[in-house]
Amino acid sequence: MKILVINGPNLNMLGVREPDIYGRQDYAALTAFVRGVCEKLGVECECFQSNHEGAIVDAIQAAYGAVDGIVINPAAYTHTSVAILDALKAVAIPAVEVHLSDVSKREAFRHVSYAGMACEATFAGYGFDGYRLAVEYLVQHHG
Ligand code: DQA
Numbered sequence: 001m002k003i004l005v006i007n008g009p010n011l012n013m014l015g016v017r018e019p020d021i022y023g024r025q026d027y028a029a030l031t032a033f034v035r036g037v038c039e040k041l042g043v044e045c046e047c048f049q050s051n052h053e054g055a056i057v058d059a060i061q062a063a064y065g066a067v068d069g070i071v072i073n074p075a076a077y078t079h080t081s082v083a084i085l086d087a088l089k090a091v092a093i094p095a096v097e098v099h100l101s102d103v104s105k106r107e108a109f110r111h112v113s114y115a116g117m118a119c120e121a122t123f124a125g126y127g128f129d130g131y132r133l134a135v136e137y138l139v140q141h142h143g
Helices: 027-041 053-062 075-079 082-091 129-142
Strands: 002-007 044-049 069-073 095-099 121-124
Touching (some): 002 129, 027 129, 069 082, 069 129, 121 129
Parallel strands (some): 002 044, 095 121
């Protein structure tokens, strides 16, 4: 099984960015964590991060026919991007949404998730562990 892990804008600033919300570990630590999880489960994984909405749409389109599952933290684009929602619907690859923080307990504008409408499950508020839960979900349901 092959999984694409997509992280959206400002997640490259992990560790520096609002550490009380997003933690003190950086993006390299996140990708190392995800790779470790995937290795244990015998899953091939590719990690992609971009601050650009169109680049994320391109990555989702390029995944068509190439991966079996998508784990996506669209970051701020979660709450704004119909383009990412449409891309996920277009490729129809099983997708799971992740947020480091519990978006449901934050500002009202974070309560809407467009990308989430095309995802089978959401794990929010578990920090890095949410990515493990998402990979496990995909393995259990689509592996
Ligand atoms: C986030 C939550 C979003 O609301 C925010 O814009 C982010 C990160 C999270 O992982 O908790 O950039 O997706």
